[in-house]
Amino acid sequence: MKTVKCGIIGCGVIAPSHIESYRNLSGVEIKTLCDLVKSKAEKLAEKYSVPVVCVDYKDILNDPEIDCVSVCTDHGSHARVVTDALDAGKHVICEKALGASSDCLTTMEVAHARNSHLIFTGIFQHRFENITRLIKEFIDRDGFGTLTTVNLNSALLRTHEYYRQDKWRGTWAEEGGSLLINQAIHYIDLINWLCGGVEEVSARFENLTHQDVIETEDTAVAIMKFKKGFIGSITATASSVETWRHTIVISGTEGFVELNNDEVTYYNFSNKDLRQEFAERLSSCSEEKRINAGKTYYGEGHPAQIKDFIDAIRERRAPFVSAESARSTVEIVLACYESGRSGKWVKTGRN
Ligand SMILES: NC(=O)c1ccc[n+]([C@@H]2O[C@H](COP(=O)([O-])OP(=O)(O)OC[C@H]3O[C@@H](n4cnc5c(N)ncnc54)[C@H](O)[C@@H]3O)[C@@H](O)[C@H]2O)c1
The missing domain is CATH 3.40.50.720 (NAD(P)-binding Rossmann-like Domain)
Incomplete structure (x- = not known):
């Protein structure tokens, strides 16, 4: 080799x-x-x-x-x-x-x-974590029935010092935004990937506690229409007492899951066998710790994604996260910014 x-x-x-x-x-x-x-x-x-x-x-x-x-x-x-x-x-x-x-x-x-x-x-x-993959599998198997709502609540803290340490942070030209494009994007990506894509958004963003420090947003809300017809919301702030808390709630006619950071804190499936299977597989879902670098909330996905990258090179196959799919999440964020500026619903496609 x-x-x-x-x-x-x-x-x-x-x-x-x-x-x-x-x-x-x-x-x-x-x-x-x-x-x-x-x-x-x-x-x-x-x-x-x-x-x-x-x-x-x-x-x-x-x-x-x-x-x-x-x-x-x-x-x-x-x-x-x-x-x-x-x-x-x-x-x-x-x-x-x-x-x-x-x-x-x-x-x-x-x-x-x-x-x-x-x-x-x-x-x-985060797409490479065992828990998110389990949820993805159950959504793709129609375990949730008809999806109706998907909600993301991101509450985190970015201090004035954080933004001042590197000149690209907090700028439209170099960071392209802040809270949505840098932090909440991890979980916006999860809902995008788990739930089959977002079609359009209506958003509003504010700078509530970093006015003299950044020109970008520290707080945002959005409502989303997903490609499959259901609706959802994002509520996010980088001015929270919480350091890093992201809650995703996915609700369908047959299934419900609440993901807090990287842990499932509640779930339900109307089908007893499915509920049992989810419980058993969830209990064996713990992530193997493979690297000591980075903050704990970066999760354990980097080693798996970089392995996939190297395997894709060796096997001459597509990587698990295509550039197109990574782009589609950024487009949701860019649509939120455009909607926040214009006050209109904005399609997430190529602008
Ligand atoms: N996946 C995650 O969990 C995660 C976490 C943190 C950061 N990030 C991402 O990683 C990227 C970097 O973030 P960071 O926090 O490490 O930033 P950083 O500012 O700490 O590091 C960026 C480095 O790039 C260097 N650099 C810039 N332009 C360069 C060039 N042309 N040639 C060589 N070096 C250059 C800078 O000098 C700096 O040292 C961003 O895209 C950020 O969003 C991802």
């Missing part, structure tokens, strides 16, 4: 989750770490014994030994880095949010179409 060689572009908060995930895999080597701030790349290179560091990501792209890259930079740079990487013949896994605008998403999509033999995927690690 040929060794797959990787480069990591961007050595900030999330990079160690990628590094540790690659290090879990046999036949995979991280050759180069890149950051505009050389000391950040050097620090991680020393910790993880990575042989090469650079400040210009083109050095990674020009290295014929490197097969694939993780893009772990700020949102505003994703389109340029991803496009250059694909055009240089590298497989790409890019952190969420794939892009901060429709134009950026389209630029990447066009670059992938030019290089369609390459794997291109976007991180949405």
Whole structure:
């Protein structure tokens, strides 16, 4: 089996989750770490014994030994880095949010179409958790009957210091928004993926407690019409006493589940056998801890998603999270912003 060689572009908060995930895999080597701030790349290179560091990501792209890259930079740079990487013949896994605008998403999509033999995927690690997969399976088996409502409540805290630590945070141009596109997006992605896509949204967003710090939103609400006809809502704030609490409630004529962060706190199925099966499988759903990097609420999905990326490269197959599907979640968020500005319902498709 040929060794797959990787480069990591961007050595900030999330990079160690990628590094540790690659290090879990046999036949995979991280050759180069890149950051505009050389000391950040050097620090991680020393910790993880990575042989090469650079400040210009083109050095990674020009290295014929490197097969694939993780893009772990700020949102505003994703389109340029991803496009250059694909055009240089590298497989790409890019952190969420794939892009901060429709134009950026389209630029990447066009670059992938030019290089369609390459794997291109976007991180949405919570799709890889055993519990979310179990819920997905029961929805797809029609265990919930006719879905009627899906609700997300995201309550988290982002302090003034958090936004001040990096200049891209809290800006429309570089972050593309804040609460929705950076934090709540994980769970917006889950409801999008679990429930078959959102067709249109009506949203409102505010900056309630960070007025002098960010130009973007810290609080938002949205109502959503899903493609399958049911309706749902998002209520989110980054100004909560809670550090990180996301509750998803999925309600159907035959099934009901309440997911709190990564735990099912209540469920019911009208079919006794289904209820029994869900209970048994839920009890064996605990996640294996495979990496020590990142905050606990990042979950255990990065190793599984990065394994899927490497397997997709080796097996020349599509990754579990297609770029198109990662894009569709960003489009929900972008539609919320557009609706918040215009006061109108906005379709989630390509704007
Ligand atoms: N999946 C998750 O749970 C999760 C968690 C945190 C962050 N993220 C995502 O990861 C990405 C990075 O976030 P972060 O918190 O690590 O940010 P960060 O600011 O801590 O790190 C980004 C790094 O990229 C570097 N960088 C920027 N442009 C570069 C370029 N052209 N070449 C080389 N280096 C460059 C910066 O110097 C910085 O060190 C974002 O997309 C964010 O949304 C995902």
